[in-house]
Amino acid sequence: MDLKYVQTTCPYCGTGCSFNLVVKDGKVVGTQPYKRSPVNEGKVCPKGTYAHEFVNSPDRLTKPLIKKDGKFVEATWDEAYDLIVQKFKSYKPDEFAALASARVSNEENYLMMKFARGVMKSRHIDHCARLCHASTVAGLAASFGSGAMTNSIGDIAESKCVFVIGSNTFEQHPLIGRKIVQAKMNGAKVIYADPRYTATARQADLYMQFVSGTDVAILNGLMQEIIKNGWEDKEFIEKRTKDFEKLKEVVMKEDYSLENVSKISGIPVDQLKQAAEWLGTTKPGAILYSMGITQHTVGVDNVRSVANLQMLLGNLGKPGAGVNALRGQNNVQGACDMGALPVVFTGYQKVIDEAAHKKFADAWGFPDGICEPKNGYEVTVMMDVLTDNPGELKCMYIMGENPMISDPDINHVRHALESLEFLVVQDIFMTETAELADVVLPAACYAERDGTQTSTERRVQLWRKAQNPPGEAKEDWQIICELAAKMGYAAQFPYQNVEEIFNEIAKVTPSYAGMTYERLNRPEALHWPCPTTDHPGTPILHRERFAHPDGLGVFAPIEWKPPAEVPDAEYPFVLTTGRILWHWHTGSMTRRSATLDSEVPTGWIEINPEDAKALGIKDKEMVRASTRRGSIDVPAKVTKDIMKGVMFMPFHFVECAANVLTNNALDPIAKIPEFKACAVKVEKITEA
Numbered sequence: 167m168d169l170k171y172v173q174t175t176c177p178y179c180g181t182g183c184s185f186n187l188v189v190k191d192g193k194v195v196g197t198q199p200y201k202r203s204p205v206n207e208g209k210v211c212p213k214g215t216y217a218h219e220f221v222n223s224p225d226r227l228t229k230p231l232i233k234k235d236g237k238f239v240e241a242t243w244d245e246a247y248d249l250i251v252q253k254f255k256s257y258k259p260d261e262f263a264a265l266a267s268a269r270v271s272n273e274e275n276y277l278m279m280k281f282a283r284g285v286m287k288s289r290h291i292d293h294c295a296r297l298c299h300a301s302t303v304a305g306l307a308a309s310f311g312s313g314a315m316t317n318s319i320g321d322i323a324e325s326k327c328v329f330v331i332g333s334n335t336f337e338q339h340p341l342i343g344r345k346i347v348q349a350k351m352n353g354a355k356v357i358y359a360d361p362r363y364t365a366t367a368r369q370a371d372l373y374m375q376f377v378s379g380t381d382v383a384i385l386n387g388l389m390q391e392i393i394k395n396g397w398e399d400k401e402f403i404e405k406r407t408k409d410f411e412k413l414k415e416v417v418m419k420e421d422y423s424l425e426n427v428s429k430i431s432g433i434p435v436d437q438l439k440q441a442a443e444w445l446g447t448t449k450p451g452a453i454l455y456s457m458g459i460t461q462h463t464v465g466v467d468n469v470r471s472v473a474n475l476q477m478l479l480g481n482l483g484k485p486g487a488g489v490n491a492l493r494g495q496n497n498v499q500g501a502c503d504m505g506a507l508p509v510v511f512t513g514y515q516k517v518i519d520e521a522a523h524k525k526f527a528d529a530w531g532f533p534d535g536i537c538e539p540k541n542g543y544e545v546t547v548m549m550d551v552l553t554d555n556p557g558e559l560k561c562m563y564i565m566g567e568n569p570m571i572s573d574p575d576i577n578h579v580r581h582a583l584e585s586l587e588f589l590v591v592q593d594i595f596m597t598e599t600a601e602l603a604d605v606v607l608p609a610a611c612y613a614e615r616d617g618t619q620t621s622t623e624r625r626v627q628l629w630r631k632a633q634n635p636p637g638e639a640k641e642d643w644q645i646i647c648e649l650a651a652k653m654g655y656a657a658q659f660p661y662q663n664v665e666e667i668f669n670e671i672a673k674v675t676p677s678y679a680g681m682t683y684e685r686l687n688r689p690e691a692l693h694w695p696c697p698t699t700d701h702p703g704t705p706i707l708h709r710e711r712f713a714h715p716d717g718l719g720v721f722a723p724i725e726w727k728p729p730a731e732v733p734d735a736e737y738p739f740v741l742t743t744g745r746i747l748w749h750w751h752t753g754s755m756t757r758r759s760a761t762l763d764s765e766v767p768t769g770w771i772e773i774n775p776e777d778a779k780a781l782g783i784k785d786k787e788m789v790r791a792s793t794r795r796g797s798i799d800v801p802a803k804v805t806k807d808i809m810k811g812v813m814f815m816p817f818h819f820v821e822c823a824a825n826v827l828t829n830n831a832l833d834p835i836a837k838i839p840e841f842k843a844c845a846v847k848v849e850k851i852t853e854a
C-alpha cells in the first residue's frame with residue numbers, strides 16, 4: 167500500500183506536540199507517532215491521536231456562501247469577494263472590526279492584523295486570547311515585563327515542588343501532565359488546588375478543594391505563612407525585585423491569616439500549612455496555572471498574586487522553577503505575538519508608541535497610511551459596543567472563531583452580532599456564528615497547509631501540508647491576500663508562499679528576528695526570543711534580569727475581592743465552567759470526530775450529592791439551570807468530585823450551552839469575562 171507520512175504539529179492545544187499524518191491516495195487517513203519531538207517524544211493524547219478524523223468530514227465547507235433572503239446560496243470566489251469589497255469599502259475605518267484566530271498560523275494572524283490596520287485602517291482587532299490568557303499577558307507584563315510562560319515544558323520534570331492551581335493539566339494539556347509525573351518520579355511534591363477533584367487531583371500529593379473565586383485570599387495566606395516562617399528568598403527579593411514592603415503590608419494582614427483564608431476558601435488550615443511548608447522549603451518550585459486563575463473579574467490580580475508568590479520564593483530564571491501560564495490553543499501564543507490584539511503590533515510593540523507606529527507604517531508602505539496610533543476594542547468590548555451603542559461598529563470579519571458558543575452570555579452575543587450590518591465568517595465548518603453571517607468563506611485546515619505556530623513554551627514549529635483542501639476551500643492567508651488585492655493593495659500583499667510572509671514577520675519583530683524556515687525545520691525548532699540568526703533561542707526567561715527597563719521584578723499588593731456575582735437566595739450556587747479531555751471548545755472539530763464524539767456525546771452539570779439531595783435531584787436526571795442571563799436544560803451528574811455549593815459545566819455542547827448562563831462581567835484591565843464564577847439555581851423539570 168502506498169502510504170505517505172507527513173510530520174506536522176497538533177492543531178489542538180498549546181502544548182505543541184508533533185505527529186505524522188498518514189496520507190493514502192492523497193487523503194489524510196490517520197496519525198502516527200513522531201518520536202523525535204522533544205515535547206512529546208512520540209506520545210499524544212486522544213485529540214492528537216484522532217486529529218485526522220474531522221479533516222475529511224462531509225461537513226467541511228467547500229464553496230463560498232452568500233446569504234440571500236435569509237438562506238445561504240453557493241457563490242464563486244469572485245462573487246463573494248466582489249460583495250465583500252463593495253461592503254468593506256463603504257465603512258469608515260473604526261466601523262470595521264476583525265477577529266483573528268488562535269487556530270491558524272502565525273503568518274495568517276500577521277496578515278489579518280495587517281489587513282485590519284493597513285487595508286481597513288481600523289484600530290479594532292482582537293481574538294480569543296481575550297477570553298483566555300488576557301490576564302496573563304497584562305499581569306505578567308506588569309510583574310516581569312513580559313507576558314509569556316517563563317520556562318519550558320521539559321523543564322517541569324526538573325522541579326522539586328510542582329504547584330498546579332486552576333489548571334486541569336492532565337485533561338487540558340495532557341503531555342504537560344506527563345512532565346508532572348516525571349517530576350514526581352524524580353521525587354517532587356505535587357500540590358493541586360482546584361474546586362473539583364479532577365484527573366489532575368488524582369496525581370497530587372496534596373489536594374486542596376476550594377470555592378471558585380477565592381484564589382487571591384489563598385495565595386496571600388500562603389505568602390503570609392511563608393514569611394512568618396522566614397522561608398522567603400531574601401537574596402532574590404533584595405537583588406532582583408522591588409516593592410516587597412508593599413506586598414508585605416497586605417499579605418501580613420489578619421484578613422489573610424490561615425484561619426481567615428480557610429473560612430473564605432473552605433480549605434482546612436492544616437492543608438494550607440502543609441502547602442506553605444512544601445512551597446517554602448522544597449526548591450526549585452514551578453507553578454502551573456491556566457483558566458482557573460485568569461477567567462475572573464480579578465484575573466489580573468490572580469496572575470499578579472501567582473507572580474508575587476514565585477518572586478517571594480526566588481523561583482524564577484532557573485530550571486525547574488517559573489510561572490508557567492499554560493496557553494490554551496495551538497497558536498494562541500503566536501496570535502498574540504503577531505499583534506492580533508487591539509493594543510500592539512507584532513512582538514508586543516505598542517500601537518500608541520509613535521516610533522512603533524511609524525516603523526510599521528514605513529515597513530508596510532500603504533500610500534494612504536495605516537490606522538491611527540490608538541488602542542482598539544477588545545472582543546468583549548466590541549460585543550458591548552454593538553448592543554449598547556448602535557451604529558458605532560457596523561461590520562465584522564471573523565476568521566476561525568465561534569463566539570456564538572464560546573463568548574459569555576450567548577443571548578447578548580446573538581443580539582450583538584445580529585445588529586451588525588455586514589458579517590463575514592471564514593471557517594472550516596458551518597458554525598453557530600457562521601449561521602449569522604452574510605458571507606461565509608471556506609478555509610483550509612491545518613493538514614492542508616504549511617505555516618508556523620508558537621506553542622505555550624514559545625517554541626515556534628512548522629505545520630506541513632499533507633493533502634489538498636476540499637472543494638474550493640483556500641488557505642486563510644491566500645483568502646486575505648486575494649481580498650487585500652481586490653481592495654487595491656496587491657503591492658502590500660505580494661506573497662507567493664507562507665515563508666515569504668514569515669520573513670517579513672522576522673524583519674519587523676525583534677523576538678523572531680533570528681528565525682528562518684530553515685532553522686525551524688528540525689525537531690526542537692526554536693524558542694523566542696531569538697534575536698539573531700546565530701542565536702540558539704531562549705527556553706528560560708528572566709535568568710539574569712526581568713524584562714522591565716530597570717531589570718527588576720515588581721511585587722504588587724493585592725487584596726482579595728469576591729466575584730462580580732455571588733450566590734444569594736434566588737441563585738444560591740456558584741457555577742464554574744471549563745473543559746473535558748475529549749472535546750475542544752465549541753465542538754466544531756471534536757464533535758465531528760467519530761471516536762471523540764462517541765466517548766462523550768453530550769454535556770452535563772456536576773452537582774455535589776448533598777446539594778442534589780436537598781434539591782431532590784437524581785444522577786442523570788434532566789434539570790433546569792438558570793442564571794440572570796438565561797436558562798438551559800441539562801443532565802445532572804451527581805458527584806463528590808465537586809464541592810458542596812459549587813457546580814461545574816463543560817462548555818462544549820450547543821444543546822446545553824454553558825455560555826447561555828455565564829456572566830460577561832469583565833476584568834477592568836484585561837477585559838476577560840468571569841467564566842469561572844457566577845450565581846446559578848438548579849431545579850427539577852416539572853412537566854407543565
Ligand SMILES: Nc1nc2c(c(=O)[nH]1)N[C@H]1C(S)=C(S)[C@@H](COP(=O)(O)OP(=O)(O)OC[C@H]3O[C@@H](n4cnc5c(=O)[nH]c(N)nc54)[C@H](O)[C@@H]3O)O[C@H]1N2
Nearest residue numbers: 332333334338378379456457458494495744745747750751
Ligand atoms: N481537551 C481540551 N483541552 C484543551 C482545551 C479544550 O477545549 N479541550 N482548550 C485549550 C484552551 S484554549 C485552554 S485556555 C486550556 C485551559 O485549560 P484549563 O485551564 O486547565 O481548563 P479549564 O477546564 O477551563 O479550567 C481549569 C480548572 O479551573 C478550575 N477552576 C474553576 N474555578 C476556579 C477558580 O476560581 N480558581 C481556580 N484556581 N480554579 C478554578 C476548574 O475546576 C478546572 O479544573 O485548555 C486547552 N486544552
Ligand SMILES: Nc1nc2c(c(=O)[nH]1)N[C@H]1C(S)=C(S)[C@@H](COP(=O)(O)OP(=O)(O)OC[C@H]3O[C@@H](n4cnc5c(=O)[nH]c(N)nc54)[C@H](O)[C@@H]3O)O[C@H]1N2
Nearest residue numbers: 294298566567568572592593609611743751752754817841
Ligand atoms: N464558559 C466558558 N466559555 C469559554 C471558556 C471557558 O472556560 N468557559 N474558555 C474560553 C477560552 S480560554 C477560549 S480560548 C475560547 C475559544 O473559543 P473559540 O476560539 O471561539 O473556539 P473554537 O471552537 O476553538 O473555535 C475556533 C473556530 O475555528 C475554526 N477553525 C479551525 N481551524 C481553522 C482554520 O484553519 N481556519 C479557519 N478559518 N478556521 C478554523 C473552528 O471550526 C472553530 O469554529 O472559549 C472561551 N469560552
Ligand code: SF4
Nearest residue numbers: 176178179183211214
Ligand atoms: S497534548 Fe495538546 S498538543 Fe499534545 S496531542 Fe494532546 S491536544 Fe495535541
Ligand SMILES: [Mo]
Nearest residue numbers: 297298494495
Ligand atoms: Mo483558551
